[in-house]
Amino acid sequence: MSSGDHQAVLDELHQALLKVQPKDLYQFCAYFFQEKLAQQRAQLLGLAHDHPHFRDIPLLPAPENATVPVITQNLQHSHVATHPTLTTATLGEGPFPETTPPTWQQAEPLVVTGAAVTTSPTHDAARRASSEFNEDDLMQDEPHPPEVDPMIAYNRGRRSSVSAESMAPTTDEEFVKIVIPKSDDQRARIRTSIANNFLFRNLDDEQYRDVVDAMAEKSMAQGEEIIRQGDIGDYFYVVEKGSFEVFVAKDQAAPTKVYEYGPGGSFGELALMYNSPRAATVRATSDALVWALDRVTFRRILMERTSRKRRLYEEFLEEVPLLVSLEPYERHKIADALDTVVFQDNEVVIRQGDVGDNFYIIESGEATVTKEENGITRTYPSLKKGDYFGELALLNDKPRQATIRAKGRLKCATLGKKAFVRLLGPVVDIIKRNTVNYKLMNYIE
Ligand SMILES: Nc1ncnc2c1ncn2[C@@H]1O[C@@H]2COP(=O)(O)O[C@H]2[C@H]1O
Known part of the structure; x- marks a missing residue:
């Protein structure tokens, strides 16, 4: 970049500052340069677009269309922080005023808060069990992104590892809250949509x-794409109504369907967690309504616990014979829903x-x-x-058929009934088939 280029960038920033006169100067500058970075990455992505893999992946919207009208509220004092490209921010508007999604990319660091995995209140032996979360297991490992086609690793070269950024602490002062005004009805609908979503468990009142x-509310028509593989990640979505299908295109092969979501499901977290391009395309299979959470709020409030749990259980779940046939992403979703419970010698689990x-x-x-x-x-x-138990009562809605006790210290990962039904659907046939072993042992009729 020449010194003329430097000056042009500074002039542009200066103009934006004069126009907007932000109260939070540094936050404003941060947004300004992050968008510049996003534009540059989009151009790099454009270069990669000539590759056959990219022919069907359109580029991001033109940067000048990228507007982010948000009402923001600093922790200390409320104010409207206007995005530099948006000088006509409309109070109360969500981030989807047009059809184009915002493209700026926040590379803000993340607050590392204490992990919280609690024993489910419906646990069979809740009073006797203590919940345990192995912080040490995690702190040694850096988070690592899911496998991404190297051709779409557009920020390659900019950094060799995403994990340092993912785990870098931030301070509350740096975080500018986004407040999109809502009716009581909208708030109630959000509460219902996230009620059974594991990513939103254990939030304190303020985080919630x-x-x-x-x-921000967003409606989708049947067939519309909400996320396109290869794009830069901007929002995380929770489904209120309708259904979505997920397709992954690998190498030159036609995209294959890998997952689906219904009400209460959520997607779009990977690109935000790992600063990687969208790993899949997500398309509405009916008219749908979703709630979109911006990248900064997702990273600050939801990301840390999500990546922590996925890392905690990743290796273990890979080795559970029952789950080997699942896709890595299906195991991630199971990890989101798991809690760890510990029993001392002779304690009754079931x-x-x-x-x-x-x-x-x-x-x-044991x-x-x-x-x-x-x-x-x-x-x-x-x-x-790696062995499992407790499935019969959930499969057959019958009382527990046997007593299970800890022999020495016993540590289990546990899933509630709803999660069992929803997430273990793909292996339920294997579970049913395995009950034959019980019959062979005269354990059940
Ligand atoms: N098998 C899968 N591989 C990658 N992403 C998936 C898969 N199944 C569902 N998804 C979701 O699809 C989303 C596409 O955008 P992200 O990569 O941000 O996050 C991704 C996940 O939330």
């Missing part, structure tokens, strides 16, 4: 309010005859299985790491 404040709410996979340790019939207690082979 910030997320709801920042969400008691025969109880109502069952949870499914368990053993992370470490569990004994006993069953009482006509006053006789039978003992069955113990369960070990």
